Amino acid sequence: MSRHRPDTLEHSPLGRESAYPERYDARLLYPIPRAANRAPLGIEEGKLPFIGEDEWHAFEVSWLNARGKPLVAVARFRLPAESPNLIESKSWKLYLNGFNQTRFESLEQVIALLERDLAQAAGAPVTVELFGVDDEALAACRLPGECLDELDVEIDDYTPSAEYLRVGEEIVEETLYSHLLKSNCPVTGQPDWGSVLIRYRGPKLEREGLLRYLIGYRQHQDFHEHCVEHIFTDLMARARPERLLVLARYVRRGGLDISPWRATPGECPPESLRLARQ
Template identity: 80%
Template sequence: MAHRPDTLEHAPLGRDSAYPEQYDAGLLYPIPRAANRAPLGIDDDKLPFVGEDEWHAFEVSWLNGRGKPIVAVARFRLPANSPNLIESKSWKLYLNSLNQTRFASREDVQRTLLRDLAAAAGGSVSVELLGVDDSELVPQRLPGECLDDLDIDVSDYTPSAAHLAVGEVIVEETLYSHLLKSNCPVTGQPDWGSVLIRYKGPKIDREGLLRYLIGYRQHQDFHEHCVEHIFTDLMQLAKPEELLVLARYVRRGGLDISPWRATPGLTPPSPLRLARQ
């Protein structure tokens, strides 16, 4: 794996890129998580959450030993404690570098993906290769209560924890919204998503929570950092005993990204994919 600078200056995102015709693990572009966590007061050596970044890749293909194309859908999971995330366009280019490459077996492809992605992330990853008709890819619905029918006034489209408020009653509930939107920090392109919040603690005012989530509408950041931002703000305000924040972002460029962050002991409903993905 080639050494990369700790910035987006040389990342392929937002640049014209020729699609590779030969397998090239050096296309993967790792980005250290620490720089974006520091402004939120998150210490990489003492993370306040557990979690993963779950990716689905729909443009995965290679050649078998006789030159016949094989197609699959790949599911990748990067742990939140890995030093790096991987820039999405570089991931897309890397996956497409497999298109004209011969592999002896499906297991050989999986081993190659595991090796290359672990090197880029700086830690262990998991890789599954699914058939395009696999039942795990059937769309489902988020559990819990939807906030989107609340009739609210909104005038602030940048994240502000000032919209959040809590009461004294302790509750355990799961809420979600399909109104999440943020923007790519490099290209400014919109990233559409749904967000689920499961918590046990002081009751969070629902109208304020929806205003807060809508506040990401003009915010520029990576999917993973948006989820960590939401988690951090809710923990600081409500101090819940348990908290899970999960975002399911709409597929773009053949990839969808679904980060989640939680207090230890909580895990998301899985497998879970939505119709927009």
């Protein structure tokens, strides 16, 4: 098998007992093609209806300097939504663990190696930033906009249904969010908890229906990135907003968190946010 050839999930490290490496090995990264999950949403490769990124934070990053002294950092990675592959999270963690007992001459060498390996796996350029653990850029903040979570709604359906998405005639520009997002890993079934933000201009979304729709992902099995794309495509089809941004901030699991966002072309990307649960 070639170094970064996408393969089936049956051959991935996900859901398997794994020995954690002590030396650097780029072959541990496991890419997964996005196309198979996008096809059911009517999304064609090369004709994406959105722009966006997958932003990852890694909180368990360490390596040795030239004298063997350990250094630690928090890493921020950004993969473009147009990359043909996402990278399976457990393989990413195993790959990063390979840095723990590997010596590097400089911080710049670590960043260059990460950018090279991750770009080869993703099939597109990946940006890497390393922060000290006390860096103010990592401070937790709150989502902007209006929270939907206090709405008193009755729920008996925990699968996503676009039928709940309804709009009125009034044209508005607003930002809404919920901390009640939950989906499940498509292989292990482990829960993935998160918060989701929706910023749009268009016919006003009926709030109770929107919250029911978002809670509908509670038993849905899919990767974080595809859940966000599912929400984006459903909102575009049902509400037809002029502008739309969908951003999810998933809770850290295994030392990694992921925050995908998708938006209509021309929409400004959100500032980097970290929530208390991350």
